[in-house]
Amino acid sequence: MRRAHITANQDGVFKRLATAIGRPDLPGNxxxxxxxxxxxxxxxxxGLISAWTRLHTAAEAEEKLAAARVPVSRIYTMADxxxxxxxxxxxxxxxxxxxxxxxxxLAAPVPKLSRTPGPSAGAAAA
Numbered sequence: 001m002r003r004a005h006i007t008a009n010q011d012g013v014f015k016r017l018a019t020a021i022g023r024p025d026l027p028g029n030x031x032x033x034x035x036x037x038x039x040x041x042x043x044x045x046x047g048l049i050s051a052w053t054r055l056h057t058a059a060e061a062e063e064k065l066a067a068a069r070v071p072v073s074r075i076y077t078m079a080d081x082x083x084x085x086x087x088x089x090x091x092x093x094x095x096x097x098x099x100x101x102x103x104x105x106l107a108a109p110v111p112k113l114s115r116t117p118g119p120s121a122g123a124a125a126a
Contacts, residue, residue, distance in 0.1 A: 003075040004058065006065065007050065013070055020068035021052040030116055 008017040011034070018026040026032050026048070031041045038045055045084070053061050058074050065072040074080070081087050082105075094108040 004053065004061065005073050005075060007071040009038070011035070017049070017065070017070045020038045020064055020070055021049060023048065023052075099119065 006017065008014045011060075014032070015027045018024055026045075030037065032038050032045055056064070061070055062074060076084070082093070089094060090111075091112070092108050093105050095103050095105055098104045
């Protein structure tokens with residue numbers, strides 16, 4: 001997995017995360033028993049979780065964590081954004097004219113309003 005944001009601060013979610021990554025022993029470990037313990041030992045905990053994520057593709061890790069009810073979201077690269085069907089269907093990227101480059105792709109205006117959609121005039125307007 002490239003990069004993801006995994007949120008498991010609270011005890012119940014942390015237990016589900018630990019089980020999902022094959023480490024059900026972690027919540028009982030004195031280094032990770034409570035939220036303050038996990039904060040103090042975040043680097044060690046991040047190392048354990050990162051080791052697990054490297055064994056899986058982003059899709060596999062997301063699927064396993066979502067099934068365990070652990071909040072997770074992949075951190076998208078620009079390539080991911082350009083390839084993502086959801087971004088395309090929501091028209092989140094806009095092709096606009098540029099005097100020097102011809103045409104460039106920019107983030108489209110958000111939010112999208114039905115009566116005032118706010119189209120991008122061009123790269124200089126961004």
